[in-house]
Amino acid sequence: MSDPNRFTAIYEIRPCADESAEARARDITLEQTVELPAAVVPEEIAATMVGRVETLEPIDTGVWQTRISYPLAAVGDELTQLLNVLFGNISLKHGIRLVDVEWPEALLATFGGPGCGISGIRALTGVHDRALVATAIKPMGLSARDLAAHCHAFALGGVDIVKDDHGLANQPSAPFDERLLRCQAAVTDVNAAEGGSVQYFPNVTAPWPTMMARAEAARSAGCRGVLVNAWVTGVDALSALREEFGLALMAHPALTGTYFRPDHGITADVLLGDIFRMAGADAVIYPNHGGRFGFSRALCERINDRLRRPLAGLRTALPVPGGGISVDSAGDWARRYGRDTVLLIGGSLYAQQDLAAGARRLNEATRQAR
């Protein structure tokens, strides 16, 4: 029944009052491929290149679910064109939500997925039997020296991954190059003294040539991973970084939020759980339930599931829930989400008088949650 030359995207559609669900679904098949009215599409192209409505059924009042298959030949072998086929033009319409994709093995193999994956990040950090703890150095405006002092305290307390805040770029207060060297030195010093494997992930997000130069600088400085705002750079940045540097990649969801509306967009689990992973993220930050953002607990679990599920030959990736986790609740979250999780704690840690002591409590909480 399944055509090896096609793959299937699943959309929820909410047709307007004057429009049938059939018409809306058919419109997607044309808009996302040939971009022509059906009447002027040559017959052989209609048969081979146009999307095909495989199923269409009502699932709620005014809401339909449709499975649309596209030819692999519409994508070729590029992630950019895959995004374009899945949601490029229809992003400009309304009432269309991409809720799942049945990824064909050929595409997965092409895009490659995580270069390190969960096992790779566990090997880097030396943490094998519990959830990992991460935090961000901040706020912007501090000097590189002060940020490095935070790194030192967090490393001393046993945070496993100390990352730059995603808004630390190349501001005059703490230029990238200086911050990189000072922070990495702080972590290296603690590791040498304590025998640990704390990792510092600098934020390499930047316009392209600069981003690649920063990743190279990070590798030269001894970093084993970096942070990227992957929707700001274009998500294929993850693939390029994976290919070029062999660094672990933690992806931040900045700018993705408009896709996550209930009636139009791409679900967060598909975008952050599948697409970020396919592109090469080894760890994916998302706004945890109960924090400053509105993700439900169920949605968070769905993201976790997609990052960790078997998916052809792709490595698994670590979910990194951030927000809503305090030093006190970290153990609970570790139990809820399971050990293949990175708990990202920011504000609550900074509210502690002593950063290292706060970090120590966090680390202890994840040990007890094993």
Place this chain on the structure above:
Amino acid sequence: MSDPNRFTAIYEIRPCADESAEARARDITLEQTVELPAAVVPEEIAATMVGRVETLEPIDTGVWQTRISYPLAAVGDELTQLLNVLFGNISLKHGIRLVDVEWPEALLATFGGPGCGISGIRALTGVHDRALVATAIKPMGLSARDLAAHCHAFALGGVDIVKDDHGLANQPSAPFDERLLRCQAAVTDVNAAEGGSVQYFPNVTAPWPTMMARAEAARSAGCRGVLVNAWVTGVDALSALREEFGLALMAHPALTGTYFRPDHGITADVLLGDIFRMAGADAVIYPNHGGRFGFSRALCERINDRLRRPLAGLRTALPVPGGGISVDSAGDWARRYGRDTVLLIGGSLYAQQDLAAGARRLNEATRQAR
């Protein structure tokens, strides 16, 4: 009154029932800069780096407008970080819409804007006194030879810019390299025979290293401009292409649509009219009023205005309304939008029996609309 070290973003906010407008606005100032609760932000950072609510006033039932100033030091000199400050994390919240930015000259000078601008594209095409006409070669699935035949017909009919459909990437049916050479040859032949200056803009959208290689190939083949799906690649791709190749850049809005919701996101005129232009687009495609997408006529005019308005030393850019324009209505649209417009006509042209004759009628319509 205005601090030269800060710049101002204007948001419409729709606070939840249990939240004051003041709290929502203050939240943005923290979320977009230091990402910490106010209580743990060091005093000197709070005074210098945190956003500042300059004004806050109700503009409709449940809707407030707030002017928030950010320090230039929060951005540094990178477009990626500018996007992050303006809307990165708050994209994940709701009821926040970026409706305007008072761009500081320092940032505009840094980002640079169009490399060719309206005058540059007029010089390329030799069209100085009327609206330009563009079309796309399609559909995907045709061979490079067949697409080149379309190029030939359109060039013969006097289309000024023949671009690849934005979904033509590197599909097996018409691989990029072959398509580039055949299509450019078709246009060059017609120009040589007829003394015209029709331009072929191939779509160079691709993962990064490949995108740059395609732009280089386009330049080598004699193309003077290219098409980019600039939100798919990351919008800073425009700047890199401008710097590296000196090609005219036409930007397509694929994947941007989720930002254009009335209650949350970034207005289309700010994103496509200002940000795309600042990044380096010489011409910006948007879905025209009356077409398959829901842009109002007023919104289209606002995009036109932003692309053409004086903005520090930046070159102006050409609006490229696409959709909803037929061979018959092209003259009317040219009169409505003015001569500094590129009318992009696809489906209606393909519905003509004779593509060259249809293109000729289009060209004639814009001449009569002068």
